[in-house]
């Protein structure tokens with residue numbers, strides 16, 4: 001009786017060329033299960049990414065007509081502060097006088113602004129170090145050693161073209177994507 | 190360890206006998222923290238802090254579950270619901286102050302517990318696993334505490350969340366997408382607050398699980414002791430109950446005096462007033478600081494203001510901050526001395542008390558100080574010393590040090606000390 005069972009198994013396994021039917025079933029089952037598990041993991045991870053409503057709030061319009069030279073406003077873009085600043089002659093001259101090659105993140109003022117609007121400096125108000133809002137856009141706030149922005153959290157100094165000059169921040173303030181929809185309005189995002 | 194002379198659990202009443210047959214839970218407790226666990230007879234008050242840490246975890250879980258009954262994790266109402274707890278809920282103010290100061294108390298106790306490990310080299314074989322699990326618990330505690338501090342949704346909550354999640358942004362390539370994924374948005378908002386609440390509720394139970402592993406691992410070799418000499422004979426030990434339940438009970442009473450003094454008389458002494466201002470994404474408080482228990486690591490983070498070999502300062506700071514804790518994982522192998530207790534290691538003892546302790550004190554102070562000179566320079570010096578202690582001083586000292594002679598056994602050490610006292 002026992003012998004008969006063993007024989008049956010040998011036949012059922014189809015022991016030809018070293019590949020048994022059971023090997024095939026095992027590999028197929030594990031692969032199928034593995035793919036299924038990965039497919040299940042995807043929604044579990046993806047649910048944490050920004051939801052549709054968060055993504056929907058992704059553009060903002062700013063009216064720049066009332067901003068005087070030397071003045072700045074804070075707008076909100078994607079729930080984060082946006083600095084819109086009209087530079088004075090002196091600030092523009094100071095920004096252009098810098099040797100670009102010596103900067104940590106080399107950009108000219110022209111590269112930080114749009115053609116024809118070199119006096120409008122539009123950047124995120126988010127320090128590139130760890131994300132604090134730098135000072136310098138509000139009335140009477142300190143502007144740091146280079147007259148632009150100063151982040152009080154860990155002491156990053158930005159110049160009048162929002163370029164990083166001193167402190168731990170790795171890059172200049174981020175320039176978001178934006179365009180002039182008219183001479184006085186900017187659409188950000 | 191169950192030494193051969195350990196007391197045996199012998200239930201006498203029929204109910205306990207029945208219980209012992211069906212589910213021997215009382216037996217388990219008896220052997221773990223009862224009379225069935227033989228413990229070195231010479232433990233001093235440094236050894237109270239493990240039990241105290243367990244007690245703090247219980248305070249946090251109980252008050253935390255109560256707070257969750259009244260709190261609403263939504264960016265629109267989170268701040269108000271916290272104030273609702275403070276003003277309207279019966280005893281709500283007490284629950285919240287007990288929870289907030291409970292976190293501080295937990296860290297005081299755990300830092301002391303870890304320092305005991307440094308002083309008596311508790312991390313050495315055969316107790317490496319206990320130590321490694323302990324470091325895991327500490328990391329989990331930091332994550333839990335951070336997320337808990339975000340929940341009231343005040344200014345410090347918001348900006349703390351922003352700065353700490355910003356740390357992930359420093360990782361090359363995947364940093365920024367990772368940060369957005371963690372927050373569920375481009376800045377901390379409702380999505381982040383909700384998930385932090387969920388995880389803040391979950392993690393304490395994960396901690397509880399690792400604590401159980403920590404105690405399990407402890408019971409394999411048994412407790413260490415101030416001489417660092419292993420237990421050799423029955424006269425070296427006493428049963429945990431009643432000897433150490435009594436000693437821990439006394440320590441617990443002393444702890445409670447201090448803890449309740451904070452809860453009832455100066456509940457905001459360790460907090461930051463800015464956290465009573467609702468979160469405002471458009472204005473950063475002039476001086477962002479985390480809670481005091483993160484200061485040493487925050488000081489190390491801020492010490493890196495310069496790029497080094499193409500690694501940007503920001504990434505360096507983040508790596509250094511994590512490395513400052515991860516280096517603890519390697520302690521059992523960095524310290525090669527055959528002697529455990531600093532009592533018999535005069536050189537190490539000096540380096541701990543006159544080098545490492547002042548260095549930690551400095552880091553604690555500097556992490557809370559503004560990011561200006563001269564604080565930045567001092568943070569750099571202290572951070573350098575911190576790493577030097579573990580990576581240079583400890584390995585070298587443990588190789589060259591001439592240790593003092595060890596007592597033959599715990600009993601000998603105790604009797605010698607008593608003999609001296611009697612002779613005086």
Ligand code: FES
Nearest residue numbers: 127129130151154
């Ligand atoms: S966040 Fe601005 S300097 Fe750190």
